[in-house]
Amino acid sequence: MPLYNHKKIESKWQKKWEEEGLYKAEDDYKKKKYYLLIEFPYPSGEGLHVGHPRSYTALDILARKKKMEGYNVLYPIGFDAFGLPSENYAIKTGVHPAITTKKNIKTFTKQLKSLGFSFDWSRQVITTDPEYYKWTQWIFLKFYEKGLAYKDKMPINWCIDCKIGLANEEVVDGKCERCGGEVEKREKEQWMLKITAYADRLIKDLGKVDYWERIKSQQINWIGRSEGAEFELSIVIASEAKQSRKDGLTEIVASPSAPRNGISISVYTTRLDTVFGMTYAVIAPEHKLIAKLKNKIANYKEVEKYIIKARNKTELKRVELSKEKTGVELKGIKAINPFNNEAIPLFVADYVLGYYGTGAVMAVPAHDERDFEFAKKYNLPIKQVIKPGKETHQKLSDIIGHEYFIADGILIESGEYSNMKSREAREKMAEWLEKKGMGKKKINYKLRDWVFSRQRYWGEPIPMYHCEKCGIVPASEEEVLNTNKWRLPDIEKYEPTDTGESPLAAITDWVNAKCPKCKSPAKRETDTMPNWAGSSWYFLRYIDPNNKKELADKKKLKYWAPVDWYNGGMEHTTLHLLYSRFWYKFLYDIGVIPKECGAEPYKKRTSHGMILGEGGEKMSKSRGNVINPDEVVDKYGADTFRIYEMFMGPFNQAIPWDTKGVIGVRRFLEKVWKLRERIMNHESGIMNKKIESMLHKTIKKVAEDIENFRFNTAISAMMILANELEKEKEVFIIHYSLFIILLSPFAPHITEDIWSSFAKATEDKAEKKKYEQSIFRQNWPKYDEKLIKDETINLVIQINGKLRDIIAVDADISESKAKAKALASKKIKKWLYGKEVVKIIFVKGKLINIVVKYV
């Protein structure tokens, strides 16, 4: 009996599997399919992280089980290879990102293969491959054709260090997600994708899919749908309004005859019911109205100074300073509340965002915390118009402890709307606005259009021309798909230019081109696409990776799409997951994806937790707590590594690495290995009923746990079974081999090796043949319901809910018999002495609880 030599076994079977093509998915439309997807890695220079295999092993286990259940399984792999690190490396060393990428992919491939995943490597997709990214470019052309890609001058997040525009999603705490440097706002012409056009469907269709609740709610939150109303506030010259006093508040009431000069601002609110409490209005510093009213604003210089200051604040500072609100009144003008004709002061303040809603708000200090703070600081009136409940009107501070009240309630001092409930008032007020033509109901989203331009080299070129005569002209499909014209050209310098243009802008013979429409001189777009582009549709290309005519064949799409199970990181919930759902829906709308596939790309989505360093902190080079998967595989083997990552704790939870725990798993596999010494053929023995029952319980548990991603308890159940088998003098091959099949998705190498050795243990030809085939061509075991049912159970006897005795009884014991037995127990008799039995509760198959009281 040889020792368990993981190195020999693992390389042997990895080679065999590859030669046999065991994991190739066939386009066999008669079989039922199962498509499993993991987020393809970015091939970084650091190599594989121990976090990668957590997700890959989980779906590998599922893939192998599905295959054994008879499914035609597709479990593909590829590389998301465009990205900043290779480009930054190129800036430092001059090595072309394509070379770095190629080298890193080679390392990753070797590492991934050493872990024995059942990936179908023949379908590999690499986003930097021109045969792939020409289709990414083609999809962009389609977006443009349908009016969903547009160029717009807009303030973008600009990373000062990286010299690159960032999407909102890439700005974390006001800092650049990549380099941690400061981010400021800059006006730039950017390509945009109109994801907001899909906002509603991206929320609604979450009802069609099976995502973990956490993932759904995060997406809903991110899209941030809010129902409200938009309406106009007329602007008047202050001197034309008449001052009066009312309710002890200083208010300015416009005289009905005050001429309105046609200028108005549009405000958005979700709390139209509080409109009678509006005591001022605020516009964002970016608001266009300010320039328009330049000569009507008495203190324009002061206002201008404030705007410039606000604009120069970096995102970080703006967030930091958020506690202290600032603003400047626009003197000389007033806004009119259309509901009561009151003239109110108008402020510019940076606590109002230029890019959300209309960039202007009505301020109701009594019912909004931010407005309240601002009003306190600038001594503005606070007028309560909602009372919390049925209580009579009293000071807010007496009821809730502070002076503003943000919840719904009952309206007061709101004209004809007084005494209405908030909800009703919102409806009625919106109706009134619509009737008067001054406003309407409106739905707003936090989600903004996707800034799609990057001023970088290592990305997909955006296939657009800028013609002197025709303006923006898209490249033709022919040019993108069948020529080399839109491939990334080679360059010498990778640094972005100081003007913020892509390094591509420096290659004049690439930039200068002819307009495809009118043939006059034109310039090419030099921006490239963001990282998220290639990863937004890669899962479709796996279905038909070598198609030269189409993005993917329709018949193949019909068969394979959508993805049945997608697992990935929680950090991709709001970015990649949302983006790829958007792209898929678009491709579905334009008929690239057949209707039969449905409008959602992923049927099911789950997320794994992070693997932390041994101290419980995030693994990082600087902390020196990085675990290298190669070393673990080398020392303990891939099977040990895989099982350890699945055993360490709940799959969706962050868990620190513990090398000691790895040893425990290795011991388990050695135990499994040694059990082989004691196997014998079942013909010569009597069935061991206890083991048989346990085995079938384990079959049930492991199958259920895999489907529910509770790998840790599945492994624990197999350990218990192995411990039990170890206690037996002889192990029947029929039991042991079923156990080996159960274990095989988790530890493919050792189980395949043990399986193949069974061929020697039998003389039967058919049996021999079975064992000579791969274990992964066997059927997944089914449990026998009869064997799972226990004949006897341990009946728990409690007194007042406390455990006092346990007796063995028939599993289907009747209530009366159980009671009699319980009361006959010596231990119980002792406890009942001197007490009165009040009642007895019987739970079938579980327990008896005797409720007593002292006499």
Added chain:
RNA sequence: GGUCCAGUGGUGGAAUUGGUAUACACGCGACACUUAAAAUGUCGUGCCGCAAGGCAUGUGAGUUCGAGUCUCACCUGGACCACCA
């Protein structure tokens, strides 16, 4: 500040619908094997107590025959978002 999640031995963590709390693994201790060590095996291992027994799932209350599980309040930690009107 908002939303969501979690808090169980020395450690990672188990515990169907409320029904034997601490499975499995690590660590630790004792013993066996060994000249010795490693490896391996056997037994033990929540806390207090000689024992009978009592006390333990962040804290406090509640519902219940019975609560780790349900309800409320609080404390602590994490994740995501964050001036979104």
